Every structure is written in structure tokens, then in C-alpha cells.
Amino acid sequence: xxxxxxxxxxxxxxxxxxxxxxxxxxxxxxxxxxxxxxxxxxxxxxxxxxxxxxxxxxxxxxxxxxxxxxxxxxxxxxxxxxxxxxxxxxxxxxxxxxxxxxxxxxxxxxxxxxxxxxxxxxxxxxxxxxxxxxxxxxxxxxxxxxxxxxxxxxxxxxxxxxxxxxxxxxxxxxxxxxxxxxxxxxxxxxxxxxxxxxxxxxxxxxxxxxxxxxxxxxxxxxxxxxxxxxxxxxxxxxxxxxxxxxxxxxxxxxxxxxxxxxxxxxxxxxxxxxxxxxxxxxxxxxxxxxxxxxxxxxxxxxxxxxxxxxxxxxxxxxxxxxxxxxxxxxxxxxxxxxxxxxxxxxxxxxxxxxxxxxxxxxxxxxxxxxxxxxxxxxxxxxxxxxxxxxxxxxxxxxxxxxxxxxxxxxxxxxxxxxxxxxxxxxxxxxxxxxxxxxxxxxxxxxxxxxxxxxxxxxxxxxxxxxxxxxxxxxxxxxxxxxxxxxxxxxxxxxxxxxxxxxxxxxxxxxxxxxxxxxxxxxxxxxxxxxxxxxxxxxxxxxxxxxxxxxxxxxxxxxxxxxxxxxxxxxxxxxxxxxxxxxxxxxxxxxxxxxxxxxxxxxxxxxxxxxxxxxxxxxxxxxxxxxxxxxxxxxxxxxxxxxxxxxxxxxxxxxxxxxxxxxxxxxxxxxxxxxxxxxxxxxxxxxxxxxxxxxxxxxxxxxxxxxxxxxxxxxxxxxxxxxxxxxxx
Amino acid sequence: xxxxxxxxxxxxxxxxxxxxxxxxxxxxxxxxxxxxxxxxxxxxxxxxxxxxxxxxxxxxxxxxxxxxxxxxxxxxxxxxxxxxxxxxxxxxxxxxxxxxxxxxxxxxxxxxxxxxxxxxxxxxxxxxxxxxxx
Numbered sequence: 001x002x003x004x005x006x007x008x009x010x011x012x013x014x015x016x017x018x019x020x021x022x023x024x025x026x027x028x029x030x031x032x033x034x035x036x037x038x039x040x041x042x043x044x045x046x047x048x049x050x051x052x053x054x055x056x057x058x059x060x061x062x063x064x065x066x067x068x069x070x071x072x073x074x075x076x077x078x079x080x081x082x083x084x085x086x087x088x089x090x091x092x093x094x095x096x097x098x099x100x101x102x103x104x105x106x107x108x109x110x111x112x113x114x115x116x117x118x119x120x121x122x123x124x125x126x127x128x129x130x131x132x133x134x135x136x137x138x139x140x141x142x143x144x145x146x147x148x149x150x151x152x153x154x155x156x157x158x159x160x161x162x163x164x165x166x167x168x169x170x171x172x173x174x175x176x177x178x179x180x181x182x183x184x185x186x187x188x189x190x191x192x193x194x195x196x197x198x199x200x201x202x203x204x205x206x207x208x209x210x211x212x213x214x215x216x217x218x219x220x221x222x223x224x225x226x227x228x229x230x231x232x233x234x235x236x237x238x239x240x241x242x243x244x245x246x247x248x249x250x251x252x253x254x255x256x257x258x259x260x261x262x263x264x265x266x267x268x269x270x271x272x273x274x275x276x277x278x279x280x281x282x283x284x285x286x287x288x289x290x291x292x293x294x295x296x297x298x299x300x301x302x303x304x305x306x307x308x309x310x311x312x313x314x315x316x317x318x319x320x321x322x323x324x325x326x327x328x329x330x331x332x333x334x335x336x337x338x339x340x341x342x343x344x345x346x347x348x349x350x351x352x353x354x355x356x357x358x359x360x361x362x363x364x365x366x367x368x369x370x371x372x373x374x375x376x377x378x379x380x381x382x383x384x385x386x387x388x389x390x391x392x393x394x395x396x397x398x399x400x401x402x403x404x405x406x407x408x409x410x411x412x413x414x415x416x417x418x419x420x421x422x423x424x425x426x427x428x429x430x431x432x433x434x435x436x437x438x439x440x441x442x443x444x445x446x447x448x449x450x451x452x453x454x455x456x457x458x459x460x461x462x463x464x465x466x467x468x469x470x471x472x473x474x475x476x477x478x479x480x481x482x483x484x485x486x487x488x489x490x491x492x493x494x495x496x497x498x499x500x501x502x503x504x505x506x507x508x509x510x511x512x513x514x515x516x517x518x519x520x521x522x523x524x525x526x527x528x529x530x531x532x533x534x535x536x537x538x539x540x541x542x543x544x545x546x547x548x549x550x551x552x553x554x555x556x557x558x559x560x561x562x563x564x565x566x567x568x569x570x571x572x573x574x575x576x577x578x579x580x581x582x583x584x585x586x587x588x589x590x591x592x593x594x595x596x597x598x599x600x601x602x603x604x605x606x607x608x609x610x611x612x613x614x615x616x617x618x619x620x621x622x623x624x625x626x627x628x629x630x631x632x633x634x635x636x637x638x639x640x641x642x643x644x645x646x647x648x649x650x651x652x653x654x655x656x657x658x659x660x661x662x663x664x665x666x667x668x669x670x671x672x673x674x675x676x677x678x679x680x681x682x683x684x685x686x687x688x689x690x691x692x693x694x695x696x697x698x699x700x701x702x703x704x705x706x707x708x709x710x711x712x713x714x715x716x717x718x719x720x721x722x723x724x725x726x727x728x
Numbered sequence: 729x730x731x732x733x734x735x736x737x738x739x740x741x742x743x744x745x746x747x748x749x750x751x752x753x754x755x756x757x758x759x760x761x762x763x764x765x766x767x768x769x770x771x772x773x774x775x776x777x778x779x780x781x782x783x784x785x786x787x788x789x790x791x792x793x794x795x796x797x798x799x800x801x802x803x804x805x806x807x808x809x810x811x812x813x814x815x816x817x818x819x820x821x822x823x824x825x826x827x828x829x830x831x832x833x834x835x836x837x838x839x840x841x842x843x844x845x846x847x848x849x850x851x852x853x854x855x856x857x858x859x860x861x862x
Contacts, residue, residue, distance in 0.1 A: 203793050
């Protein structure tokens with residue numbers, strides 16, 4: 001017995017040691033901060049570096065999420081890691097942990113205590129002005145296309161600073177999600193749309209409670225029966241044995257073994273929670289254990305957990321799956337028995353005729369009355385409930401040989417018919433009345449989040465016939481709602497116009513929109529092309545017809561450091577119809593140019609040169625884009641005939657990013673009148689910019705756009721400055 | 729014609745089939761009866777399919793969840809009242825336990841379950857004798 005106890009204790013101790021020494025434990029400050037930022041909902045990568053003889057660090061271990069570079073992941077660096085030039089990552093959180101201001105890798109002057117000219121050691125963390133200053137930390141510094149968030153380490157080691165900074169970074173994580181939601185329901189796949197609807201439905205919430213109750217009954221059903229009986233003799237140790245004594249024949253033989261294993265596996269949670277609790281205490285986060293367990297078990301995080309290369313996390317996930325399987329084995333016999341029991345109960349019970357007849361009438365009356373006032377789309381769950389109830393009632397009446405009409409006397413029958421006539425009247429007259437009256441809007445806050453800090457870009461989801469209460473803006477950014485410019489500091493009048501109505505005059509901006517309509521407009525109005533061309537490479541470009549020249553080839557230089565997956569790469573060519581019949585049509589040709597086999601980071605940059613089966617062009621210039629994989633993996637694309645390289649005019653790569661709105665071009669300086677062009681704008685929309693002492697009411701133009709029905713659901717409120725505090 | 733109007737008309741026809749003596753009418757016209765037992769369920773299925781078409785896959789999921797919810801409610805309603813209240817007490821104790829452990833989200837969830845059990849128990853106490861024929 002003593003030996004068993006000793007072995008058990010030793011086992012738990014070893015488990016604890018294994019956990020504490022695993023990759024999840026903060027072995028150094030980088031790992032520690034990585035977990036801290038992850039607890040603020042950011043996807044964080046780190047790199048392992050080694051110092052060479054010149055004192056410059058080079059990368060030994062690449063980031064975990066190297067495949068997701070360019071998405072919403074962040075690389076965490078310490079300023080003491082003096083990286084060799086050439087290593088790049090799109091978003092970097094740089095923690096200044098030294099007092100060395102001369103470090104050339106710093107994108108902004110920063111030390112352990114200072115950022116630019118702010119010395120945080122001299123401020124009082126609990127003052128409200130400090131919170132505003134902290135907002136500066138979240139404002140990124142962009143150097144060479146890399147976005148840096150520079151954080152003096154003092155902000156992470158001082159509890160009050162850390163709490164406040166955490167709110168900013170949590171808001172940043174929320175804002176990152178917004179860019180991925182752009183386009184609303186239209187851009188989502190039906191599956192995600194369904195999941196969204198389901199997640200927000202009250203019926204799911206109700207069902208969760210129902211299933212939870214059922215699960216508790218499954219686990220404690222026998223216990224309930226025993227506790228409910230009057231005999232005191234049941235309160236013995238046998239009670240705990242018989243709780244699970246109703247398995248199916250299949251499981252019955254091995255049930256004791258199953259439950260024993262289930263119990264043993266369950267007890268492993270004690271040291272795990274203890275170890276997580278210790279770690280949470282070290283990090284000053286009391287809810288760490290709960291958030292760690294929930295994050296690991298959240299099915300949507302499954303790919304991240306698998307890719308994390310974290311043995312403890314993977315082991316914990318696997319452990320929970322095994323526990324889940326045993327839980328199912330343990331509960332299955334009871335579940336089947338409870339189903340059988342319920343079927344027997346349903347068969348045996350008998351409803352009073354008075355109840356069934358009036359229940360059917362009431363359900364029918366309420367449903368038909370509601371149909372007069374509520375759209376079917378908004379009462380789907382109610383309709384399904386009503387239909388289910390009526391169907392079950394019909395089955396019940398059929399089994400009991402009840403004829404509904406015989407249950408009512410003449411007086412009751414007259415009342416029912418009169419009530420149905422009333423619903424008929426309502427269904428005829430109310431829609432007519434509604435057509436003749438103006439829409440009644442309900443009002444809600446523009447920023448409805450109950451969070452301490454909310455940042456632009458902000459995704460606003462809205463219901464039917466909703467307008468927004470005034471929300472005043474005092475910043476200096478250009479503020480947009482989807483593709484519409486709603487505010488520009490210094491401007492008195494803003495006109496939003498379709499890109500197809502573009503005129504190169506006055507002060508104007510061109511905003512990105514949906515790709516294909518934008519390309520169509522560019523083909524019809526080539527005058528826009530010089531404004532949105534780019535000096536650097538992009539995978540969308542235009543070129544002139546080179547018919548009659550030698551067989552063309554295409555050269556693709558692919559960056560392998562991101563381990564790109566194999567893919568079929570196509571060249572999509574857009575041109576205007578040449579002859580009379582096709583004059584107004586856009587011709588789209590897709591040519592398969594490369595079966596890319598994938599490559600690994602050790603390959604560096606790989607160049608693929610393949611013949612291009614070019615179709616006859618319909619116009620003397622075309623726009624083409626390379627599709628089939630992430631644009632970021634391409635370093636260069638060339639078109640060659642013989643020894644001659646065909647000149648390509650590269651266009652702004654932001655045209656291709658449908659997940660994020662951006663300004664493709666804007667005239668320099670400010671003016672009183674500004675025109676904003678976008679392919680997403682279908683009808684001209686002017687705004688008179690009237691500011692008060694409180695600022696500019698952003699809700700005013702947005703409400704007009706809502707009435708016009710041109711905003712997506714959700715729509716995105718964004719600025720040309722990127723991240724900006726909208727609510728503090 | 730709007731979709732609402734179509735659904736309303738189908739409900740109205742369902743009402744006529746269910747509440748009016750149509751068998752007498754069909755015996756005269758077609759020479760057959762039993763329409764009163766076959767047509768109403770068929771009509772309900774037609775309405776159900778139309779709603780499914782309008783709502784898409786979410787409608788099917790709603791339907792499955794509605795059946796599960798109705799089943800859970802009736803099973804709870806027909807079970808012994810003492811069991812419902814004991815379940816409420818067990819959940820209440822669990823709620824306190826989770827609250828003490830600092831897992832407030834789960835504690836809140838359990839508190840809602842306690843409320844549902846008490847509401848179900850009260851509903852059963854008040855309405856059982858009026859609904860169920862012993």
C-alpha cells in the first residue's frame with residue numbers, strides 16, 4: 001500500500017517537473033513575454049538567435065508560425081537581440097530591455113524606461129493622463145514595410161502599467177479580427193455564415209442548457225433516484241458503485257475497468273491545474289489556468305495548438321481527447337437508457353383534451369398573427385418551434401384517435417373562426433398600412449462595445465431599421481465607412497463617387513474596392529493607371545500587346561523562406577472586347593502557368609521559367625494578375641520574348657487585398673472640397689462636414705448610408721492612420 | 729406575393745383542414761375519406777420545407793435543436809418533481825463551488841441551470857394537473 005502511494009506521489013512529482021521544464025514554461029524573458037502577449041489574444045512568434053563574433057545575432061530557429069507571416073501574427077523581439085539586417089517580419093512587437101539608445105535596429109528612440117521623449121519611470125501609472133500616453137505605444141512605427149510596436153520593458157514589469165497596456169493590446173487583437181471580417185455576409189462562406197447565425201441564436205443557448213441538464217442527469221441520474229427515495233439505507237458506499245451500473249451489454253463486461261481508467265485519467269487534472277496555477281501566479285494572472293485550458297480545448301484553436309511544437313500543449317490536448325472518449329463510454333449506457341425511459345414516459349402519459357385543443361389553437365393563432373408583423377427570415381426559429389409542436393400534436397392525436405374538430409362545441413368553434421378571421425384581416429391590412437408609413441428606426445450607439453478601449457478599424461454589426469446615436473470624432477485622420485469617406489479634417493465638403501466617374505481634377509482620393517469591378521474600371525479608364533502604379537513589384541500589372549513576337553516565357557521568382565505549399569499558379573488576364581460585338585464586355589482569360597511543387601526555407605529563392613501559352617489579346621493593353629497562392633511569396637515576375645523583357649507596369653498591391661480597405665492614391669495636401677472614388681460606391685454621396693465643439697458626428701453620414709442600404713453588415717469604420725483609439 | 733403571405737395562406741389551409749369537417753366534403757366529391765388525417769401533416773411538411781428553403785442549412789439545425797429542446801422540456805416535465813428540485817440543489821452547490829474556485833463563467837452557467845430547474849419545477853407544480861390526464 002505504502003509502495004503504491006510512494007509510486008503515485010513520484011508519478012505526480014515527475015509530471016509536475018516535466019511540465020515545469022517543458023517549452024511552455026518561461027525559460028527566459030522572451031518566452032515569458034510571449035505567453036503574456038498570447039494571453040492578450042495576440043498570435044505571437046519568437047525566434048531563437050545566436051550571437052556571432054561581431055556581436056550580431058543571427059536567426060537559429062525560425063518563427064513557429066512562419067507560414068502565417070503577413071497575417072495577424074506578431075514577432076516578439078527584445079532590443080537586446082541585435083538582429084542582423086535582412087531578417088523581416090510584417091508585424092513586430094519590440095520590447096526595449098536595454099538603455100542602449102544607439103541600437104540601430106530600433107525604429108524609434110526607446111530604452112527600458114523611455115519611449116521617444118516620454119520617461120515612464122517619472123509618470124504615475126494610476127493617473128488617467130498616463131492611460132492616454134500609453135495609447136502612443138499602440139501607435140505603430142512603420143519602417144521599410146515592417147510595422148513595429150515599441151514597448152519599453154518598464155510597462156510590462158509594472159503591474160498598473162501592464163494592466164492598462166494589456167487593454168490596448170487586447171483591443172489591437174480585436175481590431176486585427178476586423179480586417180478579416182470585411183465584406184460582411186457577402187464575403188463569408190455559407191458555412192461560416194451559418195455558424196455565425198447559430199452562435200448568436202437564442203435557440204442554441206437554450207439547447208446548451210438543455211444538453212447540460214441532460215448531461216448532469218446522465219451523470220447523476222441514479223443518484224437522483226436514490227436521493228429522492230425515502231429509504232436511508234441507500235446512503236451507503238454502494239450508492240457510488242451503482243451510479244454507473246447500467247451500461248450496454250457491449251460495455252457492461254468492461255465497465256468497471258472503463259470507469260477506473262476514467263477516474264485515474266480525471267485525477268491527472270489535479271497536478272495539471274496546480275502547475276498551471278503556479279505558472280499563473282508567477283505571471284500575476286489568476287485566471288491563467290482557466291484561460292489556458294479553454295484556449296487549448298477550443299476547437300478553433302486546434303491548428304495553432306498542433307503547429308505550436310509545444311509538447312505539453314499537444315500532450316494536454318491528446319489527454320483531453322482520451323478523457324472525452326472515456327467520458328462517452330461511461331455515459332453512453334445511461335444515455336441510451338434515458339432515451340428508452342423517456343420514450344416509455346411519452347407513450348404512457350395522456351394529455352387532457354382541453355389542453356391539447358387550446359394549445360393547438362393558441363400556437364396557430366400566435367403564429368398567423370405574428371406573420372402579419374414579422375418577416376419570416378426573422379422568425380425562423382419560432383416558425384420551426386410552431387411547426388414542430390403542431391406536428392407532434394398531430395402524431396399524438398392520431399395515436400389517441402382524437403379528432404380535433406369534435407372537441408369544440410359550437411360556441412368555441414365560432415370564437416376560433418372569428419379569431420382566424422382577425423389574423424386574416426391583420427395579414428391583409430397591416431402590410432398596406434406599413435407601406436404608407438415612414439420607417440421607424442431604432443437608435444443604438446455607434447460603438448456598442450462595453451470595453452475600456454476600442455480601436456479603429458472597428459467592425460459594426462447592425463440589425464434591421466437601426467440608426468446610430470451621435471458619436472463625435474476629434475482626430476486628424478481620414479475616417480471611412482466601408483468604401484465611403486465620411487470625414488476629412490479641414491474639408492468642408494466630401495463627395496463620394498463611383499470610380500467609373502473618375503475625373504483627374506481637384507483634391508481626390510482613390511479607395512480600394514472589390515477586385516474585379518476595379519480592374520474593369522481601370523480597363524475602361526486607363527487614365528487612372530498612372531496614379532495607382534507602383535515602383536515596387538506586385539502580382540498585379542499591366543502590359544502592352546506583344547503579339548507577333550517570339551514565343552513568350554514567364555519567369556517567377558519565389559521566396560522559399562516562408563515554406564510555401566505546392567499550388568497551381570494561374571495568370572488571369574483581363575482585357576476589353578475589341579470588336580463591335582464585344583466592345584462593352586470584359587474578357588477574362590485564365591492561363592495555368594505553373595504547377596508549383598513547393599519549396600523549403602533552405603532553398604532561398606527559386607526561379608521558375610516556363611513557356612507562356614498567351615492567348616490573342618483583345619486590346620492593345622491588358623491587366624493581369626498572378627493567382628493561386630499568397631502574393632507575398634513572389635519576389636519577381638517577368639515576361640520575356642526571346643532575349644527581350646516585356647516592360648510590366650506594376651499596380652498598387654493593395655488592389656488585391658479584398659480583406660482590407662486602403663487608399664490607393666490621394667492628392668497631396670488638404671482642400672475644402674475632396675472627392676473620394678471607389679469601385680464599391682455605386683451612387684454619388686455628398687457630405688457637408690460640420691464640426692461642433694464636441695467634434696464631428698461620425699454617425700450623421702453613416703446613418704445616411706444606412707438609409708441608402710449601401711453598407712455591408714457588418715461594415716468597417718477605418719482610418720488612413722491604421723490603428724487609432726476610438727473609445728477610451 | 730410575399731413569402732409571409734404564402735406561409736400565412738398555407739397555415740390558413742391547415743386550419744381549414746384541421747378544424748372544418750372536410751371528410752364529409754371529400755366523401756361527397758371524391759368518394760373517399762381520411763383526408764383529415766393525411767392532408768394536415770402533408771401540409772405541415774410543405775410549410776416546413778418552404779421554411780427550410782428560405783433559411784438554408786441553419787433551418788435544419790434549428791429544427792434538430794428545437795426537437796431536442798422540446799424533448800428535454802417534456803422529459804423534465806414528466807419526471808418526478810422531487811428530482812427536479814434535488815437537481816436544482818446539486819447545481820446550486822456546484823455553482824457555489826465554482827464561484828469559490830474563481831471560475832465565475834461556469835458558476836454563472838450553473839446558476840442559470842438552477843434557475844431553469846426551479847422554473848421547470850414551479851411550472852410542473854402549477855400546470856401538471858391541468859395538462860396531464862392522470
